[in-house]
Amino acid sequence: MSAVLEVKDLRKEFGDLTAVDGISFDIQEGEIFGFLGPNGAGKTTSISMICGLLKPTAGEVFVEGVSILKNPREVKKRLGVVPQEVAIYEELSARENLSFWGGIFGMGGGGLKNRVDELLEQVGLEDRAKEPTKNFSGGMKRRLNLALGLVHDPKLILLDEPTVGIDPQARRNILDVVKAIAADGRTVLYTTHYLEEAEELCDRLAIIDHGKILSQGTVGELKTQLGEGSLLTVQGDFPAAALSEAVTGVEGLLPIEIDDNRAMLLVSRDGPGVSHSLEGLFSQGLTFDDITIKEPNLEDLFLKLTGRELRN
Amino acid sequence: MWVLIRKDLLRRWRSPLSTIVMIIFPLFMSLAIGSISGGSGGGSEFPRIKVLLQNNDKDGFLSNAIMGSAGQGENQEYLDLVEVGDEGTEMMNEGKASAMIVLPENFTAKVFNREPVEILVVRNPAEGIKPEIVVQGADVVATYLDQGARLLGEELGIIQVMMESENIPASAKVGAVAAGITTKIDGVEKYLFPPLVEIGSVKEDGAEEDSGGGFNVFGYILIMTTVMALLFVATRSMGDIFEEQNNGMLKRQLSTPMGIGMIVGAKTVFGVVFGVIVMMVLGAIGLVLGWISPPVDLLAAVLLGISFSLAACGFLALVLSLVRTEKQAGILGWLVIMGMSAIGGSMMPIDNMPAPLQAAARYTINFWAVDGYTRLVYSGEGLNDIMGNIVRLLIIGAVTIMVAQALLVRRFREVS
Numbered sequence: 001m002s003a004v005l006e007v008k009d010l011r012k013e014f015g016d017l018t019a020v021d022g023i024s025f026d027i028q029e030g031e032i033f034g035f036l037g038p039n040g041a042g043k044t045t046s047i048s049m050i051c052g053l054l055k056p057t058a059g060e061v062f063v064e065g066v067s068i069l070k071n072p073r074e075v076k077k078r079l080g081v082v083p084q085e086v087a088i089y090e091e092l093s094a095r096e097n098l099s100f101w102g103g104i105f106g107m108g109g110g111g112l113k114n115r116v117d118e119l120l121e122q123v124g125l126e127d128r129a130k131e132p133t134k135n136f137s138g139g140m141k142r143r144l145n146l147a148l149g150l151v152h153d154p155k156l157i158l159l160d161e162p163t164v165g166i167d168p169q170a171r172r173n174i175l176d177v178v179k180a181i182a183a184d185g186r187t188v189l190y191t192t193h194y195l196e197e198a199e200e201l202c203d204r205l206a207i208i209d210h211g212k213i214l215s216q217g218t219v220g221e222l223k224t225q226l227g228e229g230s231l232l233t234v235q236g237d238f239p240a241a242a243l244s245e246a247v248t249g250v251e252g253l254l255p256i257e258i259d260d261n262r263a264m265l266l267v268s269r270d271g272p273g274v275s276h277s278l279e280g281l282f283s284q285g286l287t288f289d290d291i292t293i294k295e296p297n298l299e300d301l302f303l304k305l306t307g308r309e310l311r312n
Numbered sequence: 313m314w315v316l317i318r319k320d321l322l323r324r325w326r327s328p329l330s331t332i333v334m335i336i337f338p339l340f341m342s343l344a345i346g347s348i349s350g351g352s353g354g355g356s357e358f359p360r361i362k363v364l365l366q367n368n369d370k371d372g373f374l375s376n377a378i379m380g381s382a383g384q385g386e387n388q389e390y391l392d393l394v395e396v397g398d399e400g401t402e403m404m405n406e407g408k409a410s411a412m413i414v415l416p417e418n419f420t421a422k423v424f425n426r427e428p429v430e431i432l433v434v435r436n437p438a439e440g441i442k443p444e445i446v447v448q449g450a451d452v453v454a455t456y457l458d459q460g461a462r463l464l465g466e467e468l469g470i471i472q473v474m475m476e477s478e479n480i481p482a483s484a485k486v487g488a489v490a491a492g493i494t495t496k497i498d499g500v501e502k503y504l505f506p507p508l509v510e511i512g513s514v515k516e517d518g519a520e521e522d523s524g525g526g527f528n529v530f531g532y533i534l535i536m537t538t539v540m541a542l543l544f545v546a547t548r549s550m551g552d553i554f555e556e557q558n559n560g561m562l563k564r565q566l567s568t569p570m571g572i573g574m575i576v577g578a579k580t581v582f583g584v585v586f587g588v589i590v591m592m593v594l595g596a597i598g599l600v601l602g603w604i605s606p607p608v609d610l611l612a613a614v615l616l617g618i619s620f621s622l623a624a625c626g627f628l629a630l631v632l633s634l635v636r637t638e639k640q641a642g643i644l645g646w647l648v649i650m651g652m653s654a655i656g657g658s659m660m661p662i663d664n665m666p667a668p669l670q671a672a673a674r675y676t677i678n679f680w681a682v683d684g685y686t687r688l689v690y691s692g693e694g695l696n697d698i699m700g701n702i703v704r705l706l707i708i709g710a711v712t713i714m715v716a717q718a719l720l721v722r723r724f725r726e727v728s
């Protein structure tokens with residue numbers, strides 16, 4: 001496989017604010033690469049630089065080896081951008097919107113008509129194709145918003161939070177379409193702050209916050225960064241320092257995140273187990289109001305990497 | 313570019329409310345102002361028109377009758393008549409009157425002898441509507457004289473003898489003449505004759521003019537307000553780029569191979585095309601309603617429309633390029649349109665304005681459009697006559713579009 005997208009040391013500053021702070025990653029052909037991070041993490045700014053809307057302060061972006069800075073027109077022909085906000089002409093029908101965007105990319109005639117028909121069916125809008133889109137529900141508009149980015153059959157598709165604020169049915173449709181286009185050999189960069197989507201869709205993903213990529217890899221690789229084992233979350237009336245001291249005395253128990261009255265700990269798979277860990281803590285005089293044991297997920301990793309929850 | 317223009321035309325077609333408002337506005341204004349000005353006969357609505365009367369047929373019965381009747385009745389409300397001699401030409405040269413009516417030597421004799429004769433109306437070229445009113449008024453007089461001379465030549469001869477006689481004519485003789493006149497009028501009122509008496513209209517500089525279409529106050533106001541409406545069309549067209557910025561469409565278009573220069577250029581072309589369409593629709597409605605006559609030179613009318621739309625789009629694009637937001641664009645655009653329309657003759661006839669404002673009007677694009685269309689529709693002028701207007705508007709359009717394009721491209725290069 002060859003890299004369809006290469007991002008090298010990309011950086012964007014707005015005055016004193018560093019929105020994107022030297023990120024690097026690449027995406028292979030046919031891969032769905034996720035950008036997982038909270039609002040304001042720098043996802044949209046990164047996508048804006050990748051598609052040529054913003055000029056980077058530093059760094060480079062290559063699409064199939066072509067630099068966006070040196071040859072933006074050539075790169076833009078290969079990109080399909082689906083912006084976070086629904087960007088459609090509400091006076092026009094779904095078919096007219098699709099035909100317009102196809103026309104921008106030089107498509108026309110029977111080829112365009114067939115492609116429009118195909119996309120309308122794919123996003124489930126074939127029955128409402130001639131209706132002005134101002135009558136559409138939010139989910140229908142989102143589906144059309146996605147289709148507009150695909151009409152010219154681009155090599156690389158940039159999806160910026162395409163499922164924000166829609167019903168589960170429309171979300172399901174969008175996720176299915178994204179899977180289908182990737183299965184068709186297209187490459188996808190997918191930004192989201194929904195963990196479930198990232199876990200379900202992405203072959204690889206990067207966790208981004210404050211403009212920096214904190215970690216990247218497959219979902220499995222990322223989860224192992226927490227360590228192999230179970231996550232033990234305890235809540236009660238205890239100071240962070242007391243719990244930290246207690247944890248160091250228990251075999252197979254590792255701290256992930258410890259605050260006053262709340263702590264997340266990893267019970268190592270190779271250690272004596274959860275019961276032994278809890279007994280170790282109780283024996284040091286600690287009591288808890290609530291105890292949760294679960295397998296670690298990306299949310300936990302995000303918490304470990306950033307000290308805050310993804311949806312905050 | 314055609315894809316972008318077609319898209320915007322389709323959007324206007326699908327969502328026609330704003331377009332309908334832009335079309336209704338000039339029609340409504342024409343109807344409202346026209347009714348107030350012309351319908352109720354409120355003399356105070358119109359300024360008095362200063363007209364010089366030069367009678368070169370001093371002893372003629374008809375010329376004296378015309379001179380005497382000119383200042384009677386309703387004419388007193390509208391006309392400020394001054395009888396002049398040879399100094400009339402000099403007064404016209406100095407722009408001291410809107411028009412001068414010249415009755416030629418032997419006018420009466422020629423009319424009675426049924427020889428062709430011409431009443432000359434000298435117009436002040438610096439004024440638009442007032443001289444036109446004089447021409448139309450004189451045309452009515454000429455029509456009456458023409459018909460009367462053809463029909464009642466014999467009776468007029470008898471009347472002239474009676475008038476010149478020192479004796480009071482016998483009642484029977486007067487009755488016979490009156491009966492003859494009545495019978496003739498009743499018999500031929502439905503028939504038309506080629507004119508014996510014609511109106512010749514010249515500008516103060518001596519250039520002869522075609523007669524053009526009949527003046528209609530509704531049509532005149534329609535021209536004025538259509539020009540203003542086209543400015544709103546231009547604002548709407550160019551301001552659309554801000555709307556597209558707000559709803560994310562601009563950003564989305566810029567993520568395609570299309571550059572911002574192409575997008576701004578397409579908006580300008582769309583504005584011109586849309587403006588010409590609106591102008592043609594309003595012109596057609598004006599024709600159907602009988603408010604305006606078809607211009608003698610249709611090509612000139614179309615070229616003037618294109619050049620004005622171009623100037624309007626360029627000018628408004630320049631104004632919009634100086635603001636940051638759609639709201640600011642709306643406010644500033646509105647102020648500029650109102651200002652230019654007030655000064656430039658879209659709200660009131662230029663002739664009615666004080667001299668300083670009349671001079672300032674020439675610096676607005678409205679003036680050149682209103683002036684051009686008034687001359688095309690009411691003076692029967694053609695492309696050559698209004699070429700100056702077209703060239704001025706094209707130059708303004710080209711310059712403002714280039715500057716605005718540069719500013720807007722810089723503005724929207726990074727839209728996030």
